[in-house]
Amino acid sequence: MATSTRRRSAAKSTKGTKKKLTPGQRAEFAEKRKAEVEGLQEQLTAAVVEFASSEGWAALLKKMALRSRIMCRYSFRNVALIFAQCPHATDVCGYTEWKKRGRQVRKGQRGIRILAPNAITPRDEKGEPQKDKDGNEKRITIFRPISVFDISQTEQADGAQEPETADGVTLPEIGAKVQGTAPAEFMDRLTACLKSLGYSVEHGDTGRADGYADPETRTVRIGEGFPEAHAANVLAHEAGHVQLDHTADMDEYVQHRGRMETEAESVAYIVCAVAGIDSSVSSLSYIASWAGKTPEKVQETMIEVGQRVTEASRAILAFTDPDEPESEDESQVQSQDEEHGVTETADAESEALPIAV
Known part of the structure; x- marks a missing residue:
């Protein structure tokens, strides 16, 4: 009986702690991340090339105006990735931010993958911070893939107020004659x-x-x-x-x-x-x-x-329109496991992989 109690206590004490990765696991994780970043880059290139046509740019402007909450939170790079993966997206947040807003990501929903900036200090073989020519620690910005979710992937938590949506908004046609009044x-x-x-x-x-x-x-x-x-x-x-x-x-x-x-x-x-x-x-x-x-x-x-x-x-x-949301610090959006909402176990160094900016 005492042994069983100790085992339960030990299991309880380790709950919520990060699992330490072996060098092999870290290398495997890094390769997986690198492949995903390259895939997102290819997806971004394909989406952005379409914007170079008048029709493609006009369609994008309509989405940005109608879904201005997304435009006001994320960089253009990530706006393009969001619409490429979820064309019907109207309001997008990280897993934790949705919880703060009184909504829960539904079980089984896969996240929309975007690229979050992350400033790091590169280190030498001894683990010491690298210095620039003036003797200051170097800082470089790299990008890592993280998950965000559209409001359509969430459900209202008990007692929370239903958020406003953009349903019913009619946008003017691109190239239409300018007419009417203005407030x-x-x-x-x-x-x-x-x-x-x-x-x-x-x-x-x-x-x-x-x-x-x-x-x-x-x-x-x-x-x-x-x-x-x-x-x-x-x-x-x-x-x-x-x-x-x-x-x-x-x-x-x-x-x-x-x-x-x-x-x-x-x-x-x-x-x-x-x-x-x-x-x-x-x-x-x-x-x-x-x-x-x-x-x-x-x-x-x-x-x-x-x-x-x-x-x-x-x-x-x-x-x-001062009620528009402020731009979200994408580096602070917590990456969550798309299937279960569990924080990823890999540390920031293994997640941080450079891409072209």
């Missing part, structure tokens, strides 16, 4: 956003343009006599240019006008659509001319453009 506070909030960036807003003669941003006078001018929705779209477009820092070097703007106009139009579409304002995107035809000649270059270019659009949209939405 007065939307224009005021865009003006406040530009003011925070050092720009004032005025209405007046804009020549052949609907509006422009003048870096010398730090002024955004919007043409007169437009419908409210069109004026809002123009103001959001110019706010996108300023937020993206396109006005810092006008020679560079002239050289890369196609790309910069696509970025500003994309930001304006997302910001206006989230506010429920009819909008349009008219500069998508430029994409094929500057995206790149090879799949690798297209991926590099479109990820860079997508991340810039994502960050600029977040910054402006902080003014126009």
